[in-house]
Amino acid sequence: MQHQIIRNISRADAEVIQTLGKQGVATVHEAQGRTGLMRPYMRPIYPAARIAASAVTVLCQPGDNLMIHAAVEVCRPGDVLVVVTSSESTDGMFGELLATSCRAHGVAGLVIDAGIRDVAEITAMNFPAWSKAVSAQGALKGSPGSVNIEVVCAGAIVRPGDVIVGDLDGVAVVRREAAADVARLAAERLAKEEISRERYRAGELKLDMDEGGRAKLAALGVVYVDE
Numbered sequence: 068m069q070h071q072i073i074r075n076i077s078r079a080d081a082e083v084i085q086t087l088g089k090q091g092v093a094t095v096h097e098a099q100g101r102t103g104l105m106r107p108y109m110r111p112i113y114p115a116a117r118i119a120a121s122a123v124t125v126l127c128q129p130g131d132n133l134m135i136h137a138a139v140e141v142c143r144p145g146d147v148l149v150v151v152t153s154s155e156s157t158d159g160m161f162g163e164l165l166a167t168s169c170r171a172h173g174v175a176g177l178v179i180d181a182g183i184r185d186v187a188e189i190t191a192m193n194f195p196a197w198s199k200a201v202s203a204q205g206a207l208k209g210s211p212g213s214v215n216i217e218v219v220c221a222g223a224i225v226r227p228g229d230v231i232v233g234d235l236d237g238v239a240v241v242r243r244e245a246a247a248d249v250a251r252l253a254a255e256r257l258a259k260e261e262i263s264r265e266r267y268r269a270g271e272l273k274l275d276m277d278e279g280g281r282a283k284l285a286a287l288g289v290v291y292v293d294e
Contacts, residue, residue, distance in 0.1 A: 073215035074141050076227040078121040079246040081145070084230050087246065088119025090253040092236040094260075098253035103240040105221035109178065109197045111235060112186050116195035118176040118233040120147035122225050122240075126212045129156035129181070130204070134212035135165060141214060144173025147231045151180045151218045157200035159184030166194045178231060178238055180220045197238050 078084075087095055096104045125138045129152045138148055148169070150160070161177055163185035169177070176195035182202035183189070189196060199221065215227040223240045225231070230241040241249050266276055274280040 070211040070213050071216070072137055072141060072213065073227065076121075076123070076215050077243060078143075078146075078228045079230050079241075079243045083246045083250050084119050084121065084145075086250045087230055087232050087241060087253070088117065090232075090250065090257065092232050092234050092239045094253045094256055095232050095241060095249060096239045098256050099239075099241060099245065099249045103223055103242075105178075105197075105223045105238040105240070107237055108199050109180070109221045109238050111233065112183060112196045112198065112201070113190040114235055116176070116197070116233065116235070118147055118195045118231060120145055120175040120231055121243075122147055122149045122178075122227060122229045122231050123214065124216060124218045124220075124225055124227050125150040125214055126216060126218055127152050127160065127181075128210035128212060129154055130158040130160065130206050131208065131210040131212075132160040132165065132206040133208040133210060134214060135161060136168070136208070138214045139165075139168055139172050139174060142169075142172055142174050145175050146173075147176045147178060147233075148174060149178045149218065149220050149225050149231060151220050153212070156181040157202050158182050158204045158206055159200075159202040160206040161196070161198075162205070163188035163192075166192055166196075170194060176233070178220060178233060195233065197233050 127134045159182040178197045182200040183198040228243045232239045
């Protein structure tokens, strides 16, 4: 395999990315047909962490963060690093010093399918990050990898320039080419949910709000019993 660093990638429209971030992971995931969701072990290092940004992908060797340092150079302000390893790893491959470097270069956050360290310091910086593990085990800097290639992160395919949306619910990936359509569908979903929310507040039940809701229970053989 030839290792490479691709400097230039296409990105979605900045306004669309911002809109997806406001809509949130759960809504975006539903809006795009329940696809693109990373596995639920990817957790934010602090509850208030949120991100919506273009992905700069990084393939590293386990326990070696050399390519993360290389990726920072090709990031544009507002990008998010999406880091995977060639085989499973929980080593703390990203720490406070790397977060400081990312901040200086405008990197908006991190999604890493491995470990992170210096969580208290990174949290104090308000640097949003999602990881598989927290580990004080440090990393080396001596193995080759690639930047801005297609990767699989926590079960989701991520291509350079795809939109990453992250919050307390997890991380979702939106294909760059579909970002505007997904944002539109998510907006329609939010509008529909607001109508439903008002009806729930008024005491209505889902069984009565959906035509055929009670008939569905009957068709499935569910019966009411008064004792």
